Each structure stands twice: as structure tokens, then as C-alpha cells.
Amino acid sequence: MKKIIPFKFIVFGFAFACILAGCAHQNNAPTQATKSSDQVVKKEEGLSRLSTTKNRIVDESGNPYIIKGISTHGLGWFPEILNQNSFDHFKNDFKLNTVRLALYTAENGGYCTDGNKKQLEQTLEKGIKLCQENEMYCVIDWHILSDQNPLDHLSESKEFFEKIAKQYGSSPNIIFEICNEPNGNTTWQDVCDYANQIIPIIRKYSNNLILVGTPNWSQDIDQAAQAPLDYENIAYTLHFYAATHKEDLRAKYKAVVDQIPIVVSEFGICDASGNGTIDEESANAWIRLLDQYDTGRILWNASNKEEASSILKPGTDMANWTLDDLSASGKWLLLQNKEHNQDQKQEEKADKTNDPVTVLKVNEWEKDEKQETQISIQITASQDLSTWTVDLEFDQPVQITDHWNCNAQASKNQIQLTSMDYNANLKKDQTLKDIGLIVKTNRKIDSSQIKAHLK
Numbered sequence: 001m002k003k004i005i006p007f008k009f010i011v012f013g014f015a016f017a018c019i020l021a022g023c024a025h026q027n028n029a030p031t032q033a034t035k036s037s038d039q040v041v042k043k044e045e046g047l048s049r050l051s052t053t054k055n056r057i058v059d060e061s062g063n064p065y066i067i068k069g070i071s072t073h074g075l076g077w078f079p080e081i082l083n084q085n086s087f088d089h090f091k092n093d094f095k096l097n098t099v100r101l102a103l104y105t106a107e108n109g110g111y112c113t114d115g116n117k118k119q120l121e122q123t124l125e126k127g128i129k130l131c132q133e134n135e136m137y138c139v140i141d142w143h144i145l146s147d148q149n150p151l152d153h154l155s156e157s158k159e160f161f162e163k164i165a166k167q168y169g170s171s172p173n174i175i176f177e178i179c180n181e182p183n184g185n186t187t188w189q190d191v192c193d194y195a196n197q198i199i200p201i202i203r204k205y206s207n208n209l210i211l212v213g214t215p216n217w218s219q220d221i222d223q224a225a226q227a228p229l230d231y232e233n234i235a236y237t238l239h240f241y242a243a244t245h246k247e248d249l250r251a252k253y254k255a256v257v258d259q260i261p262i263v264v265s266e267f268g269i270c271d272a273s274g275n276g277t278i279d280e281e282s283a284n285a286w287i288r289l290l291d292q293y294d295t296g297r298i299l300w301n302a303s304n305k306e307e308a309s310s311i312l313k314p315g316t317d318m319a320n321w322t323l324d325d326l327s328a329s330g331k332w333l334l335l336q337n338k339e340h341n342q343d344q345k346q347e348e349k350a351d352k353t354n355d356p357v358t359v360l361k362v363n364e365w366e367k368d369e370k371q372e373t374q375i376s377i378q379i380t381a382s383q384d385l386s387t388w389t390v391d392l393e394f395d396q397p398v399q400i401t402d403h404w405n406c407n408a409q410a411s412k413n414q415i416q417l418t419s420m421d422y423n424a425n426l427k428k429d430q431t432l433k434d435i436g437l438i439v440k441t442n443r444k445i446d447s448s449q450i451k452a453h454l455k
């Protein structure tokens with residue numbers, strides 16, 4: 001079923017779209033991807049090739065696909081993380097589908113400065129192969145940072161992407177990220193000038209998804225939305241560090257999320273230094289928001305460096321770690337998956353039962369000494385409906401903090417949800433998902449205690 005966007009965002013998005021200027025970029029239609037002869041073999045053939053619609057990443061069936069990944073730290077500094085044990089954990093414990101390989105271009109030991117190019121390439125290839133063997137997407141991240149402007153190392157970048165796209169571009173699991181974080185005085189026009197030279201090189205060999213960084217450390221996605229690049233299968237990156245970037249950046253994201261495809265190709269739950277305090281409340285607010293729009297996200301970073309963003313405790317043996325070695329960031333990532341699993345189990349259960357209404361607890365957190373809970377509702381119509389009402393009964397008094405794709409009213413222990421005009425009509429056996437709300441209570445809510453009636 002088509003994704004339904006909260007009404008308030010549709011209105012906002014539409015108003016915003018109306019004032020946007022058109023794009024002034026040359027029209028370079030992607031060329032047909034050619035098969036590379038030395039393509040690596042490929043357990044990853046089962047992976048669906050990802051592409052973009054106007055504003056989402058989708059799989060080959062056209063369903064929204066959520067990239068869930070972990071980024072390596074700098075490949076030159078922490079290459080030991082690339083081993084089968086790590087990938088087992090990434091895939092089976094964290095249930096991730098993507099690994100991002102961060103190739104710093106300019107820092108100490110960078111690919112374009114004083115780094116050992118050959119060794120860095122070998123490490124990158126090791127990462128690519130592990131992704132392929134484990135059927136995971138692999139983001140090749142040209143990690144500009146202190147070099148601020150991607151045009152600074154244009155010729156190296158051209159050479160690099162020519163080589164990598166030629167060798168690996170026909171594998172469906174490869175995703176190209178052509179500039180991590182443009183920053184300093186780098187403008188969106190600079191990024192476009194760069195992208196307009198790199199993308200055609202990649203497109204000689206591959207039509208795969210390409211991620212493009214945005215100015216201001218990949219936070220100015222509004223600029224990309226005003227003048228998107230003129231190629232297919234391009235998404236723009238938004239980066240956040242939850243303890244530093246909060247409501248302002250979330251508002252910026254919400255304003256453009258329906259205009260361009262966005263991927264959070266790097267985020268941390270600590271501050272922007274990659275260290276400092278962990279802010280789970282802000283991190284959870286981000287994840288709830290990204291979930292609403294099926295936006296992919298990749299956590300920084302898989303290493304044992306002594307900094308808050310690393311998922312392993314300092315000193316952990318990266319060749320042979322276990323879940324006992326997780327830092328606070330690592331534990332948080334693991335918990336994401338547990339909550340996700342719980343949802344999936346409930347959704348599977350819901351699919352098997354014939355209950356017309358399913359109530360799923362998606363997430364919960366504490367705020368101002370109260371409990372906030374995000375709830376998702378599914379309705380399956382047992383007959384054609386032209387309007388619907390769902391009564392929810394809780395075991396305690398409840399208030400509404402937010403809601404989407406429904407009208408909602410609370411009174412004591414009850415909440416009544418009613419249809420919006422765009423989702424009132426349901427055909428027999430049709431399932432309506434994406435109805436959601438956030439409620440505030442004194443105590444934790446057990447979703448099995450919520451009684452739901454469809455009227």
C-alpha cells in the first residue's frame with residue numbers, strides 16, 4: 001500500500017514546494033550500466049538493487065527500503081574490525097543490512113594525503129567482499145572532512161570511482177557515497193560541480209544508488225531540495241549527532257523529506273565531536289521521525305576507539321568481540337534491533353490473527369518524569385468502510401502528545417481515533433498501516449493491556 005504521510009507534513013511540504021526554484025543543472029541521463037568482467041562472486045545476488053523514487057529509497061518491488069547500517073571508523077586506523085565475526089554480529093545480532101566503509105581522504109594517513117593507498121584499497125576490498133559474502137549493502141564512503149571541499153581532490157576522486165565502479169559497480173549491493181561532509185565555505189554549487197563530474201564516471205559502469213553529501217557537514221539538505229541533481233538514483237545525505245543536533249535539524253528534515261530522497265548515511269547518539277554525552281532521548285526522537293518516513297540510517301562507528309560514538313569498549317579485541325564488549329552506543333544500537341524485532345513479531349502475529357485492529361508499541365522513553373509511548377495502529381477492514389473509528393482503552397489515564405494519519409481525542413483512560421478524509425475509505429480485507437500516535441502516561445504501557453475496538 002502507498003505510504004501515507006501525516007497530513008500536517010503534506011500541507012507543509014506542499015507549501016514549501018511551491019516556493020522552490022527549479023533546478024539549473026545539465027541533464028545527464030544515466031547511461032546503461034555495463035557488466036564488468038572482473039565482477040566479484042557474489043552471494044549477494046539475492047539482494048535487491050536499490051533505487052529512488054521522488055522521495056524514497058525502494059527495492060526492486062518498489063517497496064520502501066530502510067537502510068540500517070553501521071559505519072566503520074577510518075579504514076586506515078581501524079581495519080581490524082573487518083572480519084567475519086564482526087559481520088556475524090552486524091547481521092545476526094544487530095539485524096543490520098548495510099556496512100559503510102569510511103575512506104578518509106585527507107586526515108592523517110588519508111587516501112589523498114600521506115596514506116598508504118595500496119593498503120587502504122586492500123582494506124576497502126576486504127570490506128566489500130565481506131559485505132558481498134554476507135549479503136549486505138556496502139557504502140563506499142569517500143570520506144572528505146578536513147579537506148572541506150570535494151573539488152580539492154577531484155582528480156583523485158575521479159580515478160578512485162572509475163576504478164571502484166568498474167570493478168564492483170555491477171554488484172547490486174554497492175552504494176556509492178561520493179563526498180561525506182562538505183563543510184567550511186563549500187557551497188551546494190561546488191558539490192554539484194563535483195557531482196556532475198563524478199556521477200557520469202560511476203554511471204559508465206553502474207546505475208546503483210549514489211549518495212551525495214550536502215553543505216555544512218551534510219546538514220543543508222534544504223539546498224539540495226532547492227536544486228537537486230539531474231540524475232536518477234541519487235539520494236542526498238543528512239548527518240546528525242543526537243546530543244548536538246535536535247529540533248532545528250529535525251524541522252529542516254521534515255520540511256524536505258517528501259521532496260527528495262534522503263539517507264542518514266552517518267549519525268551518532270553522542271555529540272558532534274564523536275564523543276561527549278550520549279543523548280538517548282534525542283536519538284530516539286530522531287529514530288521515531290526517520291521511521292515515519294522510511295529513512296535509512298547508518299551509525300558511526302564500529303571500532304574500539306576511546307570515544308562515545310564507538311560501539312565497542314576501548315581495548316576490545318576487534319578480531320573477536322562479543323556483545324559483552326559493547327559500549328553504551330553499541331548497547332543502544334542493539335536495543336534498536338530488539339524493539340524492531342518485537343514489532344516484527346507482533347506484526348507477524350497480527351497478520352495471522354483476524355483482529356480488525358492491531359496495536360503495536362513501537363518505542364517508549366521517559367520525559368519529564370512521565371512515560372511516553374509511540375503506538376502504531378493497523379486496521380484490517382472485514383467489509384467495505386467509508387469511515388472508521390477506533391476506540392482505545394488503556395489501564396491508566398492517558399494524554400496525546402502527537403498523532404498522524406488520524407484524528408485523535410483523549411478522555412481519561414480512552415482515546416478515540418477517527419479517519420482522515422484521505423484514508424476513510426477501506427475496501428474489504430484492505431489493511432491500513434501507518435496510523436500512529438505518541439501518548440503520555442504515568443506508568444509504562446504494556447501493549448497487550450490496550451483494548452481496541454473498531455466501529
Ligand code: IDC
Nearest residue numbers: 107145180181217266272273274305307309
Ligand atoms: C571523527 C572520529 C574521530 C576522529 C575524527 C577525525 O570519531 O575519532 O579523530 O573524526 O577528524 C563527522 C565525520 C566523522 C567524525 C564524526 C565525529 O564524518 O569523520 O569522526 N563526525 O566527529 N561528522 C560529524 C561528526
